[in-house]
Amino acid sequence: MSDNEWPRELPAGPGEWSEPPHRPRRALLAAALVLAVLAAAGGITWQLMNNGNRSPDAAPTAAPVPSATSLSVAPCPDSELTVAAAPEIAPLISEAAATLNPSGLRCPPVVVRAEEPGVTAVSKEKPDVWIPSSSAWLTVAADKAYAVSGKPIAYSPVLIAAPEGITSLYAKDGQTAWTGLIQGATESKFPTISMPDPLRTTAGLLSVHAVHAATARTTKDAGIAQLRALTLRSRLEEASADPIELLERMGKATDATTAVYDIGVFPVLEQQLTAYQEQRHVVRLAGVPPVDGRVEADYPFTLRKGADKKLAAQLREAITEPAVVEAGFRTEPTAGVLRLPKSAGKLLGPAQQWAQYRDLAFQVLLLIDSSGSMNEPVTDKAGRTSTKASLLRESGVSAAELFGDDTTIGMWYFGTAARNGPAHTEVVPLGPVNGLVDGQSRRKALQAGIGAYKPEKAAGTPLYQAVLDGVEAMRGQVKAQTATVVVVLTDGADGGTKYAMPQATFLQKLEAGQDPAKPVSVIAVGYGPDANMTALTSMAGATGGQAIAARNPADLASAMAQAFLAAHTTS
Structure with missing residues (x-):
């Protein structure tokens, strides 16, 4: 078995193996935007915050939740x-x-x-x-x-648990890590990953906090860290489970194969796991504390x-x-x-993001500005001199992991130095993210394309024509129960090519091509202080999309993370 696969057969008993049942996977995600797309005007609205008007550090006001189970027979108003x-x-x-x-x-x-x-x-x-x-x-x-x-x-530590038959997939030498879980999810090493509800359960709340803390240690860029944490969120089969209910389902399983594909890997309190093991269920579990983010219920x-x-x-x-x-x-x-953070907002922020996230199937065309201005120098989050292009390469490779297995995706560059050059160039043809492109998966091809991204010197910006072409191309791909999106990332304005046109002409053409039966939204991200946000806001508004300003190029990764969440929390 390769390192990139989980066992297609799992132990049903000592020395036995059984065929896994066919189990259709939910739409695990589908990022409407990998190369950008910020949350409109300031990010995610928290369910526990008052109308979005409180600061991130303010105390939250929670939404209604189901009533609790009581151990008393009936209410006793006279109890002391x-x-x-x-x-x-x-x-x-x-x-x-x-x-x-x-x-x-x-x-x-x-x-x-x-x-x-x-x-x-x-x-x-x-x-x-x-x-x-x-x-x-x-x-x-x-x-x-x-x-x-x-x-x-x-006290009771949080453990990462799973049926004993797949322990080796997430725990090496008796150790495991949240970042290892993310890597395993990205490489499809696990059949299923579940998470308790972070707004109701302690295992969920602490685990989400630990995941973000663990990824923050992997990079100085907070945006990149958030992208890595959200990669795990995008791969969850179940994200609002009750730990007790998960264990009950495990206890009812008659073979490990069913349990692995139904629940798989999940965080749980040590005490809950111990109580489960004492019942001597058919499916035995193993739990290991993560070394890169230990959290504990007190x-x-x-x-x-x-x-x-x-x-x-x-x-x-x-x-x-x-x-x-x-x-x-x-x-x-x-x-x-x-x-743990002393601020309710800082503690609840990631939990709210995870809880509000919706699983969606997406068809995404990425339009990336390859004009000469993308070669301009900027300062990154660590204070190093870099370029817009290099920051895009770093952030983009991480963002490419966000796309779920049911995503259809393609990528174009737009920018031409030649007078008669094309308005755009296809870098990755549209197709299933796990489909093959030149012998490798489309996801890998996307990462390779972003990693090799080099803007043309002195190239103009055929922004308007590229958007018109992209929207038209994606309109022919529209299908039911799937969001179809064109994501545009540019650092400038339309001009410098034979395709240049007045904004009014562009908007007239864009609006004339709209078809309510085949909606295609434009998510427009202005990258840097020179981006024409007026034009980007207009094109997004005409298509029911969003326009996001990433004024500081060094904040590009954070912009991508917020945009990714915005796409998955919009009603």
Whole structure:
């Protein structure tokens, strides 16, 4: 088996192998824009932020979420102490509460309910004691009514888990890494990758934070780092799972093959994995902590102002360390875990991006400006002197990984130094991203084309003609349930060639060619301070697309990442 493949057959039992079932993959993504496309006017609107008017550091206001599961038989309004605890630790808390509750009472003094912290954080019914599965949720809730009492009562690291039969694909020598998971996803080493919901579950929230932290260590360019993190997001089969439900599905599986193709690799809390293993299910799991971004659930004991402090103290004392260990938790923190942001916005930003992302099939034609001005010097994020073209090459190669396996893509250059030269040149013919071009996959051909990108000296910019030709070419490709997009990246304005035309003439031709039955959107990215944003805004508006200004060439990678997200969060 090559390093770039997962086992087409997986162990069904000791020494046995079974054929994998046919399982159609969801539309894993499809970037409407690899070589640019920023989020319009300022990026992603967070579901947890108020109308987009708060700053990224402001405390969020969460959207409505489903109600929680309660361990009490019925509401008890006269209870002296109400407790909301993360589902995995709620049984432990209930056992402790039982030592304080006289038997036979329908409404005991202490009532415990199991509730995901993402639910409690936005619930109007505030418990007297809140034991979320991470201190991160205290930051998210930004509720000053709660005060932490003592150190956390338990700890549980996040592990990357999967059926034992594919452990070798993501863990080498007992170690794994988020960046390795990204690489494996990019190279299609895994049949399936799932992720818990980052807005409801601790495993999801902490994992998304860890992924972004891990990619940030791989480069000084924050935009490139974000592109690498989003590459994993674009490959997820399931991105809003409940860890408990994932494990339940694993437990019901009768063979490893089905489990691998249904759920595959996913992050989970150590305690949850331990509880699963103790049930001795048919499908055994293996879990490994990532070395490049260790994160851990801690379980703070927090008390609401006005609550019964004496009874709360008795409850905390009743939660003994032996009981914590017996329940599968740790009593001391793990060394080397990541520090969490103190800002709710910084913590929730990536989680919101992941949660709002939509899987779409795309047909994308990339139009890249190859005029002489792309050779102009600029300063990159590290302070090094570079050129617009070199920054495009670096960012573009990373961005090419964002496209999902169901994407149809092609790439043209536009820019000509010859008087009678063509308005554009086809670099990669349109076709399936995993289809073959000259003996290699179209994705690899795209990366090679971007990597070899060299603008022509003294070349003009036939921007308008290239856009007209691109839109016309893609209109013939339009099909149902698929977004068809022309992505334009330019650092200048139309001119310097025989194809030059007034803006009014261009817009008249562009609008005349529109066909509501065959929509083709233009995503226009102005790269650098000299880009004609007026023209780009007009062409995008005429086609129902977007125009984005990347004023600082050194911010090109961030622009690509934001544009990628914009394409996948637009209703």
